[in-house]
Amino acid sequence: SQELEQSPQSLIVQEGKNLTINCTSSKTLYGLYWYKQKYGEGLIFLMMLQKGGEEKSHEKITAKLDEKKQQSSLHITASQPSHAGIYLCGADSQGGSEKLVFGKGTKLTVNP
Amino acid sequence: DSGVTQTPKHLITATGQRVTLRCSPRSGDLSVYWYQQSLDQGLQFLIQYYNGEERAKGNILERFSAQQFPDLHSELNLSSLELGDSALYFCASSPSHPTPVSEQYFGPGTRLTVT
Numbered sequence: 765s766q767e768l769e770q771s772p773q774s775l776i777v778q779e780g781k782n783l784t785i786n787c788t789s790s791k792t793l794y795g796l797y798w799y800k801q802k803y804g805e806g807l808i809f810l811m812m813l814q815k816g817g818e819e820k821s822h823e824k825i826t827a828k829l830d831e832k833k834q835q836s837s838l839h840i841t842a843s844q845p846s847h848a849g850i851y852l853c854g855a856d857s858q859g860g861s862e863k864l865v866f867g868k869g870t871k872l873t874v875n876p
Numbered sequence: 877d878s879g880v881t882q883t884p885k886h887l888i889t890a891t892g893q894r895v896t897l898r899c900s901p902r903s904g905d906l907s908v909y910w911y912q913q914s915l916d917q918g919l920q921f922l923i924q925y926y927n928g929e930e931r932a933k934g935n936i937l938e939r940f941s942a943q944q945f946p947d948l949h950s951e952l953n954l955s956s957l958e959l960g961d962s963a964l965y966f967c968a969s970s971p972s973h974p975t976p977v978s979e980q981y982f983g984p985g986t987r988l989t990v991t
Contacts, residue, residue, distance in 0.1 A: 809979050864980065
């Protein structure tokens, strides 16, 4: 079965700093999703990447998909306390299904 | 606010009991998904329904069952509860099926504590 490994597991940065979170799949990626979760709350959909080389941005968050490496990265520029939370990557595990598998998450803390 | 609602928000019950979690998808969404999130297992897919029919199954225990009603709301039934069932249970919905990939919109979750 497909597994997603996220790195780092946790990250503490100073406000204003840039950071990158990685998500590596054990199998071919058919679709890669990034979600953000605040403690004990629901997941907020951030971005979906479908094609190799695809790059999407929303405000100060940019996600890229490297199909060959079976990897996606999430980059936050000039981080703010509002970016704090848990970032989860999810992947379409069977190509054509909507059964998502998720990484364990990266916990981001942004210190003011 | 994703538009997906879940009730109750918190639930505390004893081992051996049975509970029902409820989910109302976003308006117009036909697919409903259930996930369990625990500290040790992370977020795991349980089951998916599309327009009232079971579509996909994940790591759902036999003690758990779900259904989707004609008005498209869904219920997840957990029986013979064990301490290890304590977790956050999320419901998500998506616009349509089948599509190769589609974003799923998550509800706020129900926190279940089994004592």
